[in-house]
Amino acid sequence: MARDGTATRNKILDTAEAMILDQGFSATSIDRLVERAGTTKGSFFHHFDSKAVLAYTLVERYARSDLDLFAANRARAEQLSRDPLQRVLLVIGLYKEMMEGLTEPYPGCLFASYLYEANLFDDHTLSVIDDTYREWRTILGGMLEQAAEVYPPRADIDCAHLADMFTGSLEGAFIMSKTLKEPQLVANQLGLYRDFIELLFQPSPAAN
Secondary structure, three states: OOOOOHHHHHHHHHHHHHHHHHHOOOOOOHHHHHHHHOOOHHHHHHHOOOHHHHHHHHHHHHHHHHHHHHHHHHHHHHHHOOOHHHHHHHHHHHHHHHHHOOOOOOOOOHHHHHHHOHHHOOHHHHHHHHHHHHHHHHHHHHHHHHHHHHOOOOOOOOHHHHHHHHHHHHHHHHHHHHHHOOOOHHHHHHHHHHHHHHHHOOOOHHHO
């Protein structure tokens, strides 16, 4: 039976992602990549015309997986509650639960790794990151706006900025977790963000 090469392609992608998260894109040579992946240069160029094509394929795959995970967590939250605030808290809680299972520091975010070396990538590749961050802002910001309609926040806030705070908290926590070698740091930061959201939308004593 003929082999379609999917397993080899995925092995190259998985290995490349791990190497880039560990040492950066510029330090990830094709020679070292194929050695680590247990394949050949011929196989690499059969699947990817260049290292630039690999870079785009990787970040596009990462973005799709990122948004798929958020969609799955959102769908789960909608199954568990009809309350818009509880749905937001559940989504954050599901991410926190996932991070609580770490025994090693989270390897990091591919988006951040690319942005550290942004001069190495073309606009087409970087636009994937831009589009994904904006999609996160739109989706989570929309959920927060629905919560704000039912539970007016205790401070004058922009829900889009509040959604960005979630992304920023994750990115910063990934860096600190690796630096301090504390696997639970990401989950702890997500817990604090969830607490902040809960307090922000809690009715003030004067309203009771």
